[in-house]
Amino acid sequence: MPRVPILSRAELAEADRDIYDDYERVRGVQPSVIHRAIANAPDILRAYMPISNALRFETRLDARLRELAIVMVGHLTGSAYEVEAHARFAIKAGVPQAQLDQLPEFASSPVYGDRERAVLRYAAEVTRRNQVSSGVLAALQAEFDQEEITELALQVGFYNTVVRILGAFAIQPERRS
Template sequence: MNPNDLLAPRLPYADENAPEVAALADRIRAERGGRLPNLYRMLLHSPALAQGWLGFLTAVRQQSSLDPALRELAILRVAILNRSQPEYDAHVTFALKVGLSQDKIDALPHWTGATAFDERARAALALADAMTLDVQVSDEAVAEVVARFGEQQATELIITIAAYNMTTRFLEVLQIDQEAGRQVPSAG
């Protein structure tokens, strides 16, 4: 169980109907399937940053040349390592929609000993681990990712992992409520 499951958010959610944010809240709903996720309800405290966040994360998820399943593997690994239930839950749904198997999702907590992942996925997961746990990444790890993905996709993978470290940390610091019931597995 995530310790934040029983805690209230550290700030109240912004008033999504306030005149200064209503149009942005509507835009977020339009881009997020008619919903205003709790993450954005909190971000609306700073409309300019909420708008920038929306644009940036939309580009990361929808305008990258990365294979969507590999992208979601990396995002899910970051969510597991940072114990972020809201992000894990949201991205299990996205991962399944882009064709990632439940078996691979289930293998993520202990991926280093799993046979479910090919060499590209293993390089992406190793990078997610290094960036999330160590911050300083070895030359060898970066070279492996560049060799397997090329410069553009390596850059996009690094940005994706960094973006979801930012997202999970924002969610966890403010104890933003979970919106569904999947629990984050413990990392191996």
């Protein structure tokens, strides 16, 4: 059970309901549990949404690679919510189910190409020990330009933020019928 209330639109002050309205307009769905938890500090949710939306909708990095990196962050930090939520996004973006299933063996599994493996190695090293070896950087530089690498770094950093929010609030996966 989450440690903070999961607020509905009706539970927000009237002056803050536009945050949820904007969310639905931009994303086409109702706010998810993590955002409804952050809404306990509505001014902070207001500051949070632009970067969250920018990382989702305004990057050049291939969405399949972005989602693989995010699922890897969730997998390595034991964040079931993050894994479930972004596995759905990954499938929607075109990631084969086999690439999600074999994340624990990404270093040796034949289901990944060089680009996927370079992204996953970066996400794994940063999340595990917040360091990147020269080999991992070289593999990224061989496949991506500097803008894409910077975007990847921001995605991995941001989702290391997200898993800590989930961990603090003890938020579990959203069950969908």
